[in-house]
Amino acid sequence: MLGIDAKTHELAFGHTKANAKLAENLFRKATGEGRESVIAAIFWLKARGRWK
Template sequence: MSIRQCNSTSLPSPAQVEALTGYGLSSANIAKMLDIDEDVLRAAFEHELDCGGLKANAKVAESLYRKATGEGRESVTAAIFWLKARACWKETSIHEMDGKLDTNVTFVTTYEERPCDRLETKDHDARSTWQQPREM
């Protein structure tokens, strides 16, 4: 099996490689799509392959941030998404029961630490809101 090499006149533009990387394509898929050897692609466009995804994420985050801090219906949805993803907010549901219970029920509550639980602010430790389950 021979490795295809391409000459410098047929190389794609840096912006094209950066955009394809930003869309989530791997270097192998970009090389196939552009009909270029993957090693040549990596050597010629190392920076674009490293930064394309980061730049795309930053652009989407900027757009989402503008929507979340803006006005209108879409700002509410964007703000909720932002807070769930970045501030560890979550939806909760309350289950109320009524009537006589004829059996013993043991409630076991476990605490599973998430990365956002380790975040600390100046005046508040995020873990301080968790309480040990009460004995029944």
């Protein structure tokens, strides 16, 4: 309808989709169990929770 090529759209928004998928995966790991969950939770809190 707008005349936007699918390739252009993917280049413009592909990184946003990838970031969302990675954040979803990291959150799932951080709220899980085991050693990976501790590492993921620490990373998440340092990056998003302003932990130092």
